[in-house]
Amino acid sequence: MYRYDDIDRALVTQRVEQFRDQTRRYLAGELTEDEFRPLRLRNGLYQQRFAPMLRISVPYGLLESAQLRKMAHIVRKYDKGYGHFTTRQNIQLNWPKLEQVPDLLGELAEVQLHGIQACGNDTRNITADYLAGVAADEHTDPRPYCELLRQYVTLHPEFYWLPRKFKFGFTGAAVDRAATRTNDVAVHLVRRPDGAIGYRFFVGGGLGRQPMLGQEMNPFVPESDLLRYSCAILRTFNRFGRRDNIHKARIKIVLREWGIERFRAAIEEEYAKINASVEGDELLLLPEDIERVRGHFTAPAYEAAAQAGADVAGLTARDPGFAAWVKRNVRAHKVPGYKVVFVSLKAPDHVPGDCTAEHFEALADICDGYSFGELRSTYDQNLVLADVAERDLYEVWRKLDAVKLATPNIGLVTDIVSCPGLDFCGLANAGSIGVAQDIYRRFDTLDAQYEIGAIRITISGCMNGCGHHSVGHIGILGVDKHGEEWYQVTLGGSPGNDAAIGERIGRALARDEIADGVERLIRGYLELRCDEDETFIECYRRIGMAPFKALLYVNESEAAAA
Amino acid sequence: MTTGILHRGEIVQDEWAVLEDGRTESDAAGGKVIVTLARWRAEREALLARHAVVGVLVPNTADIEAVHPEIADRELIALQFPAFADGRALSQAVVLRKRLGFRGELRAVGDVIRDLVFWLGRCGFDSIVPRKDQNLQACREALNELTVAYQAAADEHTPIWVRRRGRAAVVH
Numbered sequence: 001m002y003r004y005d006d007i008d009r010a011l012v013t014q015r016v017e018q019f020r021d022q023t024r025r026y027l028a029g030e031l032t033e034d035e036f037r038p039l040r041l042r043n044g045l046y047q048q049r050f051a052p053m054l055r056i057s058v059p060y061g062l063l064e065s066a067q068l069r070k071m072a073h074i075v076r077k078y079d080k081g082y083g084h085f086t087t088r089q090n091i092q093l094n095w096p097k098l099e100q101v102p103d104l105l106g107e108l109a110e111v112q113l114h115g116i117q118a119c120g121n122d123t124r125n126i127t128a129d130y131l132a133g134v135a136a137d138e139h140t141d142p143r144p145y146c147e148l149l150r151q152y153v154t155l156h157p158e159f160y161w162l163p164r165k166f167k168f169g170f171t172g173a174a175v176d177r178a179a180t181r182t183n184d185v186a187v188h189l190v191r192r193p194d195g196a197i198g199y200r201f202f203v204g205g206g207l208g209r210q211p212m213l214g215q216e217m218n219p220f221v222p223e224s225d226l227l228r229y230s231c232a233i234l235r236t237f238n239r240f241g242r243r244d245n246i247h248k249a250r251i252k253i254v255l256r257e258w259g260i261e262r263f264r265a266a267i268e269e270e271y272a273k274i275n276a277s278v279e280g281d282e283l284l285l286l287p288e289d290i291e292r293v294r295g296h297f298t299a300p301a302y303e304a305a306a307q308a309g310a311d312v313a314g315l316t317a318r319d320p321g322f323a324a325w326v327k328r329n330v331r332a333h334k335v336p337g338y339k340v341v342f343v344s345l346k347a348p349d350h351v352p353g354d355c356t357a358e359h360f361e362a363l364a365d366i367c368d369g370y371s372f373g374e375l376r377s378t379y380d381q382n383l384v385l386a387d388v389a390e391r392d393l394y395e396v397w398r399k400l401d402a403v404k405l406a407t408p409n410i411g412l413v414t415d416i417v418s419c420p421g422l423d424f425c426g427l428a429n430a431g432s433i434g435v436a437q438d439i440y441r442r443f444d445t446l447d448a449q450y451e452i453g454a455i456r457i458t459i460s461g462c463m464n465g466c467g468h469h470s471v472g473h474i475g476i477l478g479v480d481k482h483g484e485e486w487y488q489v490t491l492g493g494s495p496g497n498d499a500a501i502g503e504r505i506g507r508a509l510a511r512d513e514i515a516d517g518v519e520r521l522i523r524g525y526l527e528l529r530c531d532e533d534e535t536f537i538e539c540y541r542r543i544g545m546a547p548f549k550a551l552l553y554v555n556e557s558e559a560a561a562a
Numbered sequence: 563m564t565t566g567i568l569h570r571g572e573i574v575q576d577e578w579a580v581l582e583d584g585r586t587e588s589d590a591a592g593g594k595v596i597v598t599l600a601r602w603r604a605e606r607e608a609l610l611a612r613h614a615v616v617g618v619l620v621p622n623t624a625d626i627e628a629v630h631p632e633i634a635d636r637e638l639i640a641l642q643f644p645a646f647a648d649g650r651a652l653s654q655a656v657v658l659r660k661r662l663g664f665r666g667e668l669r670a671v672g673d674v675i676r677d678l679v680f681w682l683g684r685c686g687f688d689s690i691v692p693r694k695d696q697n698l699q700a701c702r703e704a705l706n707e708l709t710v711a712y713q714a715a716a717d718e719h720t721p722i723w724v725r726r727r728g729r730a731a732v733v734h
Binding site: 148158235238279 | 723
């Protein structure tokens with residue numbers, strides 16, 4: 001875990017006081033609404049439907065118990081007793097009062113949390129593989145690089161007023177668990193046969209309107225040049241990103257309008273110029289700089305015989321609840337005797353990603369007792385205890401189950417990703433939480449969920465795509481039609497190594513049709529798959545859209561015309 | 563008539579006058595005028611003959627490296643902020659200072675509010691013309707709103723990764 005030093009602490013503390021003064025001036029009428037908006041956004045404060053929303057950055061999804069206890073206190077004192085984990089591994093509060101936000105941020109700063117650049121046209125919280133450091137398929141831990149870049153882009157004077165939001169996602173493993181190519185910049189750590197570390201850069205990804213996946217810019221930027229190359233991308237974006245139309249302001253539009261050759265040439269030219277100037281000297285990372293930050297992310301003190309005394313097989317044979325949980329929510333760890341434990345934030349009748357004060361406290365105790373005091377947030381709006389000894393699995397399960405955080409559904413049909421939707425969000429056109437819950441109820445039994453197997457359902461309440469509908473195997477997008485909530489369905493999206501943008505299937509479905517429609521798609525898939533091992537996405541890729549279209553619009557002539 | 567502006571951290575009366583396109587006479591006491599880049603290109607010799615010192619106002623859409631040879635010898639380059647949240651001129655400023663080595667006065671004009679001032683200072687602007695309704699003293703204080711920074715911009719800061727090179731390693 002990265003630990004602040006005096007410089008980091010001074011920065012967040014001064015930042016709180018800066019925002020306190022801005023808030024005071026706004027409330028006193030010295031700053032207009034239009035002037036205050038970009039300032040509050042850069043501190044994580046967004047205006048939602050009923051109240052401001054405060055987004056708290058969780059750098060690369062890493063939290064520790066003291067932060068969780070502080071969050072429990074914060075949501076009780078300043079909110080309605082719960083927070084919400086997002087697809088960018090952040091935490092959102094739905095009900096803070098503007099006048100209290102400076103105090104809230106002051107309390108967060110005590111535990112290394114803040115809302116700096118959580119919203120606004122700037123570099124956002126950097127996301128990364130939630131299994132960083134513990135995954136067997138990882139060759140290089142991305143977190144030290146994320147932290148170096150986090151510091152570089154935090155309050156960067158040149159890149160503080162970008163054309164639009166700007167997102168980085170990192171991975172250093174074979175499996176992309178961070179949806180990296182949906183980011184404006186994807187950084188894949190690369191390790192060459194000679195041992196040299198570098199970065200494979202992808203640029204131009206982004207969801208929302210006109211979703212696109214990042215395109216490869218450079219297959220190997222040397223390890224010393226993380227900040228140099230990032231500076232080249234950011235400067236190119238700051239100069240050439242469109243500012244005349246907010247819907248065309250992301251870097252993906254520059255890429256699309258220029259074409260990849262011109263776009264790549266511009267970035268490479270800027271990179272070469274940086275390297276040849278005094279800036280290049282300043283931005284060059286020495287091995288000791290990287291080593292220093294790597295020192296914050298060392299492995300915990302694993303025990304040699306952590307499985308000693310564990311009787312996982314015996315306990316699973318005796319306790320079917322534990323068995324189901326082990327099967328779905330417990331995964332391999334690179335260290336023998338340890339397991340990765342997923343904490344499901346997708347219990348029945350639970351808003352996907354929500355976390356109550358009681359949850360925060362229970363999780364703080366559990367990670368202190370059983371996972372070296374740390375917790376991670378995932379791209380799928382769940383949580384991870386990354387380092388649980390096998391002999392503790394049963395206790396961890398009992399403690400999680402006691403607070404309804406042990407639903408054995410990770411990666412299954414009820415593990416639905418959803419934005420807050422119209423219930424909270426000022427941008428939303430339609431509700432998403434209710435739709436998620438309706439779909440959930442159709443597949444409430446574990447037998448049904450296991451029968452269906454791995455599937456990713458994602459729901460966004462509007463085009464902006466916070467629920468990542470474009471990269472769901474089944475993506476659902478809420479749209480407004482004459483004041484009514486309708487839902488467009490896309491199929492075949494994926495955020496991982498096989499990243500793809502989903503294709504729209506046809507006309508939107510009404511609110512009272514959508515859950516039925518999704519149920520037909522999934523039950524139909526069970527008939528269409530070639531065998532039990534063929535997942536929904538594999539089946540779709542094999543047989544194409546037409547059979548699913550017939551399923552979705554079963555009662556209509558549209559199906560015949562398809 | 564003169565206006566108060568920020569110059570190297572102090573509130574001073576502006577010695578420069580903007581010479582609107584089409585006008586030939588300025589009321590600048592010292593004969594220091596600022597003209598648009600288009601006019602500078604069209605009337606360079608005439609402007610130099612008529613005015614003691616000529617600065618150039620560059621649009622924030624200009625390729626500053628391409629324009630630089632034409633303005634490299636100017637005493638002042640003014641960069642524009644059509645809206646305070648439009649940061650294009652910040653990149654122009656950093657490139658002028660750090661890559662092109664411009665040592666003259668670099669000025670920020672336009673929708674410059676107090677909450678932009680800190681960032682301007684860090685990007686190498688040494689004169690700042692706040693929007694008319696802004697409190698000059700507050701703008702001056704804003705230059706030092708934050709005293710720590712992670713990056714080197716065009717100011718005196720040392721990058722954080724360089725600063726930490728002298729420090730002891732992390733101890734857990």
